[in-house]
Amino acid sequence: MNIKEFCEKYAINRLGTNCLKWDALDKRYGNKDLIAMWVADMEFKTPEVVIEAMKKRIEHGIFGYSFVPESYYNAFINWEKNEHNYEINKEWIRFTTGVVVALYWFVNAFTKPNDSVIIMTPVYYPFFNAVKDNGRKLVTSGLINTNGIYTIDFENFEKNIIENDVKLYIQCSPHNPAGRVWTEKELDTVLSICKKHNVLVVSDEIHQDIIIGNNKHLPAAIVSGGKYADNLITVTAPSKTFNLAGLLNSHVIISNEEIRAQYDAYAKTVNQTEVNIMGLTATEAAYTHGKEWLESLLDVIRHNYNNVKTRLNEKAPKIVITPLEGTYLAWLDLRAYMDPNDTKVFIQDKCNLAIDFGEWFSEDCKGFVRLNMATDPKYVEQAIDNIIKNINCL
Ligand SMILES: Cc1ncc(COP(=O)(O)O)c(C=O)c1O
Structure with a gap:
């Protein structure tokens, strides 16, 4: 299945299903309207054979x-x-x-x-x-x-x-x-x-x-x-x-x-x-x-990650993007553009994103963000747009 077919068949809106990622945004980030790219699960239904x-x-x-x-x-x-x-x-x-x-x-x-x-x-x-x-x-x-x-x-x-x-x-x-x-x-x-x-x-x-x-x-x-x-x-x-x-x-x-x-x-x-x-x-x-489904999923993740890499490299080249060999979690270092203490305001309030903050993973990683790539490409596209638009206003 190509990326478009996979997304048409499996990508769905999870709002209103008691899911941690979207329905707990208000509680966790104080804003229910953020694009949820944090906790490591996906916006894709499990393979049809599993259902x-x-x-x-x-x-x-x-x-x-x-x-x-x-x-x-x-x-x-x-x-x-x-x-x-x-x-x-x-x-x-x-x-x-x-x-x-x-x-x-x-x-x-x-x-x-x-x-x-x-x-x-x-x-x-x-x-x-x-x-x-x-x-x-x-x-x-x-x-x-x-x-x-x-x-x-x-x-x-x-x-x-x-x-x-x-x-x-x-x-x-x-x-x-x-x-x-x-x-x-x-x-x-x-x-x-x-x-x-x-x-x-x-x-x-x-x-x-x-x-x-x-x-x-x-x-x-x-x-x-x-x-x-x-x-x-x-x-x-x-x-x-x-x-x-x-x-x-x-x-x-x-x-x-x-x-x-x-x-x-x-x-x-x-x-x-x-x-x-x-x-x-x-x-x-x-x-x-589930193997065939997994192969299509990996194509979507690669597509999303390449999109992040290509577009940010072009429009915000000082963001350091860690090569993604495994996992569906992109790791970005924003410190060349901002004081690490300003990352939260930038990402949440300006870019409208819910992500995992670097300091959750290590005290010295304030200024890094982790973005979940196992999602509908439309969210990734929006996230990139928001980062580029706002980083160029700093
Ligand atoms: C390395 C690692 N271990 C464990 C988990 C969570 O595992 P579980 O939900 O089975 O407790 C995650 C979830 O993101 C993870 O990244």
């Missing part, structure tokens, strides 16, 4: 206790194998009601109060909360930003691990908001540092399927022939890929038996919930039949 599978389930009319069928495991395992060359055993898989929930559990299950947990900043802000809310010590290692291109400061990462006796590293791969799809060399170096210092790795790979550039996403568990698989936990979900976040169905994958037993012992104390029947139905259908 059909859910309808069929609904028409049956019974939503009693359920278990995970073999067909579900096959769909998920095949997806990981076909898309990412990642071979998973059924026994390694656990379910959670979300990736963030899982991060909170890992912090509790694998560290003690006051233990240190390291993250690479700027990063998705619940990473900070999962550490701090649980009374652990947050250690940050800043990514190196060279004209908008982010790389890992390996020396600083290792130094911080040693100095703080770090026990756990929460990795974001692909990285939100730096847009990186880490290379095997980068991943190998990070994972080897963690192994050397006995730091357990949690690899949040929720954006695994949103690959925009040429780098291929590499699950941490298969880096360098699977050399580090014993020292890590992988978390994935269909929620970003197929716009299913509200169905609360995510996967935890642990191949190491001992780590899995420790996780299970902890999970037993906090999770007695059975699986969600609609989450399972939607996910199985998406992983079985």
Whole structure:
């Protein structure tokens, strides 16, 4: 399906559906009329095959206790194998009601109060909360930003691990908001540092399927022939890929038996919930039949991002636009045009946009903004128009 056909079929107005992104604008930003380009979900309906599978389930009319069928495991395992060359055993898989929930559990299950947990900043802000809310010590290692291109400061990462006796590293791969799809060399170096210092790795790979550039996403568990698989936990979900976040169905994958037993012992104390029947139905259908839809979606995201890049480069060339290798989140540095303290007024009051502000991801990223590209191109077009018009009036 081309971009126009995809948008005609799948892009819809979400106002009045209790959606966080649009219907909570007033509460969150104090203005209900902003163009919503913040939280990471989309204005696109999930694939028709997914909706059909859910309808069929609904028409049956019974939503009693359920278990995970073999067909579900096959769909998920095949997806990981076909898309990412990642071979998973059924026994390694656990379910959670979300990736963030899982991060909170890992912090509790694998560290003690006051233990240190390291993250690479700027990063998705619940990473900070999962550490701090649980009374652990947050250690940050800043990514190196060279004209908008982010790389890992390996020396600083290792130094911080040693100095703080770090026990756990929460990795974001692909990285939100730096847009990186880490290379095997980068991943190998990070994972080897963690192994050397006995730091357990949690690899949040929720954006695994949103690959925009040429780098291929590499699950941490298969880096360098699977050399580090014993020292890590992988978390994935269909929620970003197929716009299913509200169905609360995510996967935890642990191949190491001992780590899995420790996780299970902890999970037993906090999770007695059975699986969600609609989450399972939607996910199985998406992983079985959703590939074509995903390809069209990626075309739309590439189109939107290229539009941002081309038009802003031409009309507001001092905005630094980070290359988007993965995720659907564009990261822009506006500091050449304004005092970072003025970003909020510029973006919200002048450009009429609701976005994620840089300082949410790292204290030193005030003046950056994150724009969600998984939306109808008409909103992106409007956002660019507003930025160009107002930046040239500064
Ligand atoms: C890196 C990352 N992890 C987790 C999440 C959210 O996951 P969940 O909704 O399953 O808690 C997001 C959402 O944007 C994200 O970017």
